[in-house]
Amino acid sequence: xxxxxxxxxxxxxxGSGVVSAASSWGFDDAxxxxxxxxxxxxxxxxxxxxPNTPLSKSVSLGATDTLKLLLTAVDGKKAKRPHQAFxxxxxxxxxxxxxxxxxxxxxxxxxxxLTHKDLPVQFLTSTKPIVASIVIGSxxxxxxxxxxxxxLDIARDANVPLAIPEKPLRYAVENEIHHVFRQDxxxxxxxxxxxxxxxxxxxxxxxLGAWATLGANAxxxxxxxxxxxxSHALFVGSILAMExxxxxxxxxxxxxxxxxxxxxxxxxxxxxxxxxxxEVQERRLAGLR
Amino acid sequence: xxxxxxxxxxALVSAVSAVSSTGGRLLVVLEEHSEREKYGVFFGDLEARxxxxxxxxxxxxxLSLFKHGERAYDHTILLPGKSKGLGPALTANTxxxxxxxxxxxxxxxxxxxxxxxxxxxxxxxxxxxxxSDKGALVVDHFNHDSNKAxxxxxxxxxxxxxxxxxxxxxxxxxxxxxAVPQAVGQxxxxxxxxxxxxxxxxxxxxSYNPKDEADIVEDPFAVGSQLNLVSAMQAHNxxxxxxxxxxxxxxxxxxxxxxxxxxxxxxxxNRDFAARLTEWTFKETGVVKVGKLIHYQDxxxxxxxxTSLAIPEHNPTIYRIKSDVNFQIEISEYxxxxxxxxxxxxxxxxxxxxxxxxxxxxxxxxxxxxTANSTIFGVSFxxxxxxxxxxxxxxxxxxxxxxxxxxxxxxxxxxxHDEWPxxxxxxxAWVWIGGIWVxxxxxxxxxxxxxxxxxxxxSVKKTQ
Numbered sequence: 001x002x003x004x005x006x007x008x009x010x011x012x013x014x015g016s017g018v019v020s021a022a023s024s025w026g027f028d029d030a031x032x033x034x035x036x037x038x039x040x041x042x043x044x045x046x047x048x049x050x051p052n053t054p055l056s057k058s059v060s061l062g063a064t065d066t067l068k069l070l071l072t073a074v075d076g077k078k079a080k081r082p083h084q085a086f087x088x089x090x091x092x093x094x095x096x097x098x099x100x101x102x103x104x105x106x107x108x109x110x111x112x113x114l115t116h117k118d119l120p121v122q123f124l125t126s127t128k129p130i131v132a133s134i135v136i137g138s139x140x141x142x143x144x145x146x147x148x149x150x151x152l153d154i155a156r157d158a159n160v161p162l163a164i165p166e167k168p169l170r171y172a173v174e175n176e177i178h179h180v181f182r183q184d185x186x187x188x189x190x191x192x193x194x195x196x197x198x199x200x201x202x203x204x205x206x207x208l209g210a211w212a213t214l215g216a217n218a219x220x221x222x223x224x225x226x227x228x229x230x231s232h233a234l235f236v237g238s239i240l241a242m243e244x245x246x247x248x249x250x251x252x253x254x255x256x257x258x259x260x261x262x263x264x265x266x267x268x269x270x271x272x273x274x275x276x277x278x279e280v281q282e283r284r285l286a287g288l289r
Numbered sequence: 290x291x292x293x294x295x296x297x298x299x300a301l302v303s304a305v306s307a308v309s310s311t312g313g314r315l316l317v318v319l320e321e322h323s324e325r326e327k328y329g330v331f332f333g334d335l336e337a338r339x340x341x342x343x344x345x346x347x348x349x350x351x352l353s354l355f356k357h358g359e360r361a362y363d364h365t366i367l368l369p370g371k372s373k374g375l376g377p378a379l380t381a382n383t384x385x386x387x388x389x390x391x392x393x394x395x396x397x398x399x400x401x402x403x404x405x406x407x408x409x410x411x412x413x414x415x416x417x418x419x420x421s422d423k424g425a426l427v428v429d430h431f432n433h434d435s436n437k438a439x440x441x442x443x444x445x446x447x448x449x450x451x452x453x454x455x456x457x458x459x460x461x462x463x464x465x466x467x468a469v470p471q472a473v474g475q476x477x478x479x480x481x482x483x484x485x486x487x488x489x490x491x492x493x494x495x496s497y498n499p500k501d502e503a504d505i506v507e508d509p510f511a512v513g514s515q516l517n518l519v520s521a522m523q524a525h526n527x528x529x530x531x532x533x534x535x536x537x538x539x540x541x542x543x544x545x546x547x548x549x550x551x552x553x554x555x556x557x558x559n560r561d562f563a564a565r566l567t568e569w570t571f572k573e574t575g576v577v578k579v580g581k582l583i584h585y586q587d588x589x590x591x592x593x594x595x596t597s598l599a600i601p602e603h604n605p606t607i608y609r610i611k612s613d614v615n616f617q618i619e620i621s622e623y624x625x626x627x628x629x630x631x632x633x634x635x636x637x638x639x640x641x642x643x644x645x646x647x648x649x650x651x652x653x654x655x656x657x658x659x660t661a662n663s664t665i666f667g668v669s670f671x672x673x674x675x676x677x678x679x680x681x682x683x684x685x686x687x688x689x690x691x692x693x694x695x696x697x698x699x700x701x702x703x704x705x706h707d708e709w710p711x712x713x714x715x716x717x718a719w720v721w722i723g724g725i726w727v728x729x730x731x732x733x734x735x736x737x738x739x740x741x742x743x744x745x746x747x748s749v750k751k752t753q
Contacts, residue, residue, distance in 0.1 A: 081504060081505055082505070083497075083504060083505055084493075084495060084506055086512065088492070097513045099495075101506065101507060101508070101509065135493055137430030137431065138430065139430070139440055139442055140440060141435075141439060144430040144431055144493070146431065146493055168479050168480050168482070169480075169482045170482050171687050171688060172454070172456065172457075172637075173456060173636070173637050173638050173640065173653075174640065174651060176653060177642075177648050177649070177650055177652075178652075179643075179649045179650050181611070181673070181674050187715055187716045187717035188716075188717055193717060197719045200720055200723040201727060203727050203731075204727050204730050204731060204734075207731055208734060211738060217738075217742050217743055217745070218738070219741070219742070219743035220743045221741040224740065224741055232740070239733065243729055243733065276740070289743075
């Protein structure tokens, strides 16, 4: 019995249309016509609709066309005027719905006209065909009818711009933003740098070589050291020390460490320099330079 | 000592029994005192949840929403009555003023009763539209109770609402079917993000006026799911207003009633739904609260983020550009009677903006740890390469949740002179550095040669 139950209920569901056929809503003689603007009566495409199966091919609606849906609402077998007779369009992607009321006469004959102007903009921009279903229902005990009738393909003229209203503000999560950092400064490839740096460093031996060919030497070193050893040692030493101070300033010292040291070394260079240069002058006067 | 203790205990007990996060003083505006019995279970449930109910007639002299310029009640329920007006104490202006002072309102409409003009204009002010003709109601030939409304089809039987969107929390979920008898449908304006539908009509429903003689609906007020049976508005100050299309659904008669939907016997679950509705409207659910907000510089010692609340909220006021910063915020959610850890709906994120005029960063915050009654959300990022006055900003606004707006201002400075890389670290500078030292070496060599060079034959000749 338990096994049978779902089976029975599906039977009931299927049968509900048949069993209560005497009191269920439906329609007859339904046609959907798409007529181009200016075309004569009967010039457009015409399709017959059946209440049980939706139309196999979709109906195309152009920008200037008019879609006309005609049907006769029936309660059981008898034509009757229902309270509710809607053509409901549903966007399959967003689920947006819009219903159009059929103008139904006493005799149950109903009709509705549809053009692009009647459709909300979301339907016009939809990429998938729009599902059109017919809803017929009324008060009392008759089973109402709601079934897909056909698919509507909206053909839009690409040249005509569409006034799409701006999306209203809704509170929801927003897209992440990651700051795009400016590019770090770039250095040329190290190979190039090294080649040029070696070129620059090579200037020292070139210079010394050039001086050597011109006859530069240090032959008087012994003579000078003999004449004024202290002042020469201090003078050359203070010049080297000054370069050392510059090196320390470049690498780690601040100005307040550099200046006192430079002052001390400067005084030493001045005092010892005047003695050392006097010795040089004496050599010159002696005709040795 | 004992006396002090009992006073403390009393304070604690009274704090526990006040369930809503904003207070328990509830005003019920009901015209007919005799109708009180009809809502007995509804009122009983509210009292059991800790609300202190004051039931007043709109005609009462003493009725006033304000006392000495402050709210006299925390929440208000407006139930429909016979008369067309609600009197001087409940004009549209006072209702809006009540909301400006963060009072919450639940408005119940009924198609049997005239809708007072003050409610009409309040709703219009909030961009909630209801049919202007008296008696208009929602019918559905597909989802009605065939017990009580076999002929008129005006008692809708609907499942509990689904989440508004997949990434929005659903505070109105439940089991069973809700009966909505003789509802006044509402439509919501499209512009405002503050409006949200709670219970939508099924897509075959429509609103019509039974007084219309026509036996066909020609120009329905609204159709299908664009028609709301219960809708909500949450103002910028988080005051809430709920419009219930059918006051009858809050009555005892429909709280647990036998009904028939498409031949199947069901029991209505209106009592549950009414509880969900009032819980949300009176701020027992969907209330979020910010605790500690901490940001600090990542020193690079450990790249792990702090996950505890132990460190105090002493946030630095200055950061350097391009430095690593950690940010964390503690958020809890009020759930019925206590604070619980808050977690956003799947697909939703609390977001941090690091902004100067416009956001430079907008980052999703991820939950990094949880305490007994809060979640700590955090993210780490690099400050942008632009100095100026920036804000850490968390602006979390979602339907059905009170809004979070937190801002912390910091200065972002550029590199100090000693924070740049040294010149020898830049390979492109090696040529120039080499040039300087070549000059130095050349100078020293020149000094030595000038001081100690003996004249050669060649140079002697030259000077001659």
